[in-house]
Amino acid sequence: MELKPILKTLLRNKIGVAVIATQVALTLAIASNVFYIVADKVSAARQPSGVDEANVFRIRAANYRDVADPLAQQKRDEAALRSIPGVQQVAMVNQVPLGQSGNNSGFFLKRDQQQSTTNCATYEAADSLVDALGLKLIEGRDFTPEEYLEFTEYPTEGQPLPVIVSEAMARVMYPEESRYVGRVFYQGNGDKASELRIVGVVETLSTPWGRTSWGSKTGGESLVMPVRMPTMSPQYVVRTEPGRQSEALKAAESALIQPGDGRILVPANTMLELREHRYRNDYFLSSMMATMTGLLVLVTATGILGMASFWVGQRRKQIGVRRALGARRSDILRYYLLENFIVTSIGIVAGVVLALVLNQLVAESLQLSRLPLSDLAIGMAMLWLVGQAATFAPARRASQIAPATATRSV
Amino acid sequence: MLTMKQLSKVYRTHLIETHALRSFDIDVREGEFVAVTGPSGSGKTTFLNIAGLLEEFTGGEFLLDGVSVRGLDDDARSRLRNQKIGFIFQGFNLIPDLNLFDNVDVPLRYRGFNGAERKRRIEHALERVGLASRMKHYPAELSGGQQQRVAIARALAGEPRLLLADEPTGNLDTAMARGVMELLEEINGQGTTIVMVTHDPELAQRAQRNVHIIDGQVSDLDRNVTLLHTAAHKPVAMSA
Numbered sequence A: 001m002e003l004k005p006i007l008k009t010l011l012r013n014k015i016g017v018a019v020i021a022t023q024v025a026l027t028l029a030i031a032s033n034v035f036y037i038v039a040d041k042v043s044a045a046r047q048p049s050g051v052d053e054a055n056v057f058r059i060r061a062a063n064y065r066d067v068a069d070p071l072a073q074q075k076r077d078e079a080a081l082r083s084i085p086g087v088q089q090v091a092m093v094n095q096v097p098l099g100q101s102g103n104n105s106g107f108f109l110k111r112d113q114q115q116s117t118t119n120c121a122t123y124e125a126a127d128s129l130v131d132a133l134g135l136k137l138i139e140g141r142d143f144t145p146e147e148y149l150e151f152t153e154y155p156t157e158g159q160p161l162p163v164i165v166s167e168a169m170a171r172v173m174y175p176e177e178s179r180y181v182g183r184v185f186y187q188g189n190g191d192k193a194s195e196l197r198i199v200g201v202v203e204t205l206s207t208p209w210g211r212t213s214w215g216s217k218t219g220g221e222s223l224v225m226p227v228r229m230p231t232m233s234p235q236y237v238v239r240t241e242p243g244r245q246s247e248a249l250k251a252a253e254s255a256l257i258q259p260g261d262g263r264i265l266v267p268a269n270t271m272l273e274l275r276e277h278r279y280r281n282d283y284f285l286s287s288m289m290a291t292m293t294g295l296l297v298l299v300t301a302t303g304i305l306g307m308a309s310f311w312v313g314q315r316r317k318q319i320g321v322r323r324a325l326g327a328r329r330s331d332i333l334r335y336y337l338l339e340n341f342i343v344t345s346i347g348i349v350a351g352v353v354l355a356l357v358l359n360q361l362v363a364e365s366l367q368l369s370r371l372p373l374s375d376l377a378i379g380m381a382m383l384w385l386v387g388q389a390a391t392f393a394p395a396r397r398a399s400q401i402a403p404a405t406a407t408r409s410v
Numbered sequence B: 001m002l003t004m005k006q007l008s009k010v011y012r013t014h015l016i017e018t019h020a021l022r023s024f025d026i027d028v029r030e031g032e033f034v035a036v037t038g039p040s041g042s043g044k045t046t047f048l049n050i051a052g053l054l055e056e057f058t059g060g061e062f063l064l065d066g067v068s069v070r071g072l073d074d075d076a077r078s079r080l081r082n083q084k085i086g087f088i089f090q091g092f093n094l095i096p097d098l099n100l101f102d103n104v105d106v107p108l109r110y111r112g113f114n115g116a117e118r119k120r121r122i123e124h125a126l127e128r129v130g131l132a133s134r135m136k137h138y139p140a141e142l143s144g145g146q147q148q149r150v151a152i153a154r155a156l157a158g159e160p161r162l163l164l165a166d167e168p169t170g171n172l173d174t175a176m177a178r179g180v181m182e183l184l185e186e187i188n189g190q191g192t193t194i195v196m197v198t199h200d201p202e203l204a205q206r207a208q209r210n211v212h213i214i215d216g217q218v219s220d221l222d223r224n225v226t227l228l229h230t231a232a233h234k235p236v237a238m239s240a
Ligand SMILES: Nc1ncnc2c1ncn2[C@@H]1O[C@H](COP(=O)(O)OP(=O)(O)OP(=O)(O)O)[C@@H](O)[C@H]1O
Pocket: B011, B012, B013, B018, B019, B020, B038, B039, B040, B041, B042, B043, B044, B045, B046, B047
């Protein structure tokens, strides 16, 4: 209704319009991209690891002297841990989900293949990880006790090593298939390749890193080998009965170390702690970015409020005249809200273009997919709302200007 | 057209009470051209503002077009202003960011006329004041006299029954003032009731009737003159 005269008036106040519209555009571009990055980080941090996280902890004891028989030491450790009340399962393992250190290796569908089909986290466990981590088998079976090898026996000539893979890994290896048990592939290629055969598939098993920009996009491409390896600092995952973790954890810490045995205990971590450590920086960065963006929105809102107040102040007389000529209070209120809506909309149109350009850059450098239009739409709605909210007080003040201002003020 | 009986207006601030109008009686009939004079601060603008529903009054009675306006809410007063009353201000009060066409359009939009109707009325009103050719110009590009003509066109476009003018020639030189006065006389000749506040005795002389306000009251002397006036001049029937 008032659209045309408002547009004409705005055309004669181009600088103010440009200032506010630019601010809105920048805010939209930045806010929608930040929202998107933060949402991505948060969803990565919440991604399930496949582990019964509340009831699993990891404990390590490093040797600082040579150990005569490291494998025997591991078995003693396991026995000691298993005897702790409340402990359900113990497995010696080379790495833990979200532990942030471990091995990746390349896997090949054929021996003579040049490029690996996938690079994925390679777990070596001396006991059932399915039980010790509480993984969910969705196809096939767990390893049998006879399948666990000691490193001296491995690789076994002519007989494929049984492995359990995560479904994410299986999908990358065999994108066309839906059943994976029995399939044979290779770790490494050429003469040194070792043959592997899938005996089981778990629904989820996070890598030690989870989702990262440099590695796996799903953070879940993992494989488990039934192998006991000698190491200077063996680590064990321990699953306890619900509610008995802290008690068992304390007992475990004293169980592994004997005075004078040449070992140092590395403080144990629960799975929940590991998750917290893994994502602490991401959360910190996300909250920083969100805070800065919040401040940016606030600055924009302040700019809009300031501009609206300035215009209302400048037009006091004119508003009085409009009232004298028959404008109701609601007409004046609507005039200023509509005026802001137009200016904000100009900024939003420019901001959408800017947001997409910025997203192009961000997506390339952070390995993210394209900004979903729904995120952009949320940003647009937010700015319209911020604009209207910031304008409301000055618009209301405008509507309260007395009609007599037309004749009274100078 | 406009009747006030024992009307009073008190401005209250936290320091003082100002009795701007006291026992104020006036009766302006349909088609009259009334000039209101009086010393500064006597209450002329107050009277005009109340007459034009820009301000509320404190006591007494006020009938506009035979209807009491006491207790009307803000929206109803806005609607009455929009439909029945035209305003002309000393400072012209055109909106600087709108061209002449859009300035005249302002009250018509509040009236809710459609685009074609508004255009017809705007063009007609600007023709009446002799500025149809400058429709696309902005107020700043016009002389004071021309700006006041546009303000008159804006006041007329809604075809109000009552035109209220507060020192419409106060910011104009003599020649321009005369031009505006002639225009008002012509409009009055076509049937619109006009109440004009002026400091200029010469212009006041040209109105059909003078009302002199002193200290918030219509002066007694004036009442007599008014009586004489109404006796001498029989109300003339106006054609549209
Ligand atoms: N909003 C207000 N608050 C307080 N007092 C007011 C207000 N408006 C007017 N007055 C006072 O009311 C009295 C009448 O003022 P009014 O403006 O009607 O005088 P006027 O006759 O129009 O004067 P002038 O010729 O100078 O325009 C004055 O004493 C003035 O100070």
